[in-house]
Amino acid sequence: MKPARGNKPDPLQPFAEALRERVPSKEALLAEGKAFTKSRRSKQKSLSAGLLMLALAGGLWQLDPAWRTEDVQVAIGQRQHLQLPDGSQILLNSGTHLRIERRLRSRQLELVRGEASFTVVHEESPFVVRSQGVRVRDIGTVFNLRSDSRGVDVGVIEGSVEVSSGRAAPQILSVGQRVQATAGQIGVVEPVKPEALTAWQHGKLRFDGTPLSEVVRALQQYRTDPIRVADAATGQLRLSGEFDTERVEALVGMLPRILPVSLVRTADGSVILNRLR
Template sequence: MMTAEESGATDAMKTLQREAQAWVVRLGSQQANEDDAQAFRRWCARSRDHAQAFVQAREVWQAMAPAAQRVRQQELREAARRRPMPGRRAFLGGAVAASVAYLAVSPPLALWPSVTEWGTDYRTGTGEQREVAMGDGVVLQMNTQTRINLRRNAATEGDGIELVSGEAEVLAGGAASSRVTVMAGGGVVSAVRARFNIRHLDGEVCVTCLAGQLEVAQGAQQARLDAGRQLRYGPAGLGVVTGVDTGPVIAWRRRQLVFDQVPLSDVVAEVNRYRHGRLILTSEALGRSRVQASFSIDRLDDVAFLVRDVYGAELTQLPGGIVLLGAASA
């Protein structure tokens, strides 16, 4: 016979599993917002069991997707013959398939790769870097999690490179008459002989001229960049051209990440681009801490322990490379 204590533990586990399933559905509903993301982080941070329950629930829903889709297709075929209203089973099958499909296309908190990455001409995975010789003296050095397509540039009536997302260093060293164009975020960067770094993340593009001269255009706005100058642009238009220390910008080419008084939240976001799994900050105050450090891309698992040792953070390691970083308990 089950004791009262065992029964209570079983009920608590069932409640945790239901909550985890609800989070899977909510994050896959296409209606989740930043408040939901913050609430999810707090829920995961409550205990190791909470985060593990979510990982297990997500895996179950992913495994259900093929079967749910088959049920949905079968019901639709039968409905086409009989023309009745679809039953609850068909609705459930469609809902499960749709939710899992959305989780595959738009994974919450970027915890796993998106299927939209599969259709690009060139791509790199997490932590991967790749060199691509485009011909005519143009060479691309692709950083981690980068997607690139080859596109027809209507403005120049020639072939261009589209940086869909990620980061790349571009070397344009061909003939004097050969112009390279890189499209990203609604703008175009062009050069004849130059070397530059271009980064397209979260709707913002950052262009850094490393050698030669660049022309940057977004709509009717235009700017020119010389070596050692940087420009950012996004939905609000072109920013201001500024001077920049190019060392930290291209440190990734040496497989290093360099941070100079950067908020820890930004450091974590950058590290997550190179690292399998996910570092999750559960304390906003901790995220505001300033970091001055350099890390080897090949040893980014050390970052979590550094945050624990330097900032006194509480570290919780979970399956799948997920690490929660929170304020230390009083």
């Protein structure tokens, strides 16, 4: 009797088993496809994020933002020396407030008030000092900057600087030149002796026919309580001589003996100068 046809072994069965081992199943193929798609999307997201970061970095480089600031304030009657990371030197006068900014592609500082001398190390990145809307760009030099109620006084000791303010035409100052500038306006360039710009660094105040109004502003830098001139006529009186910055109070007391003025001291420590009639 012959065996039933359905019980006969399938001669292709071994080949089918071997084929299954070599060819993935439909489920495996679908799983692999999903994994590939997920990986591809992840790489595209990473690439997009990278491109976005590069674009942001490029934008920040162009904008040149300040990523860190440092404020330095000098007490009345004191001076302070600073050295920047690039080797540039700064000497700050009495009562000065300087803000140092860390930027991506420039060296920038803001003289909030007071007086400072800058000895700048030349680099490709520009060195700029701002004050009251006035911008002073170094061109490899040593310069002095004073910021007070009149505006900003810029004087060059060595080399040259570019002074700009608002829409006013920029001015190039060379050694032995100074200019008074305010927001939107630059005055007439005048000659100045470099030693007059550096006298304060040696504890001296030098006046050469200087109007009393300017003398008072210079003295105020070394005095906490205000000094005032009573009127324009008083402020037009002129003073010459060299005086010690450590003896400002003595000089204030001597003014009535040097100039035709009266001196009134008020209860709050203020001093008022009035021209004698």
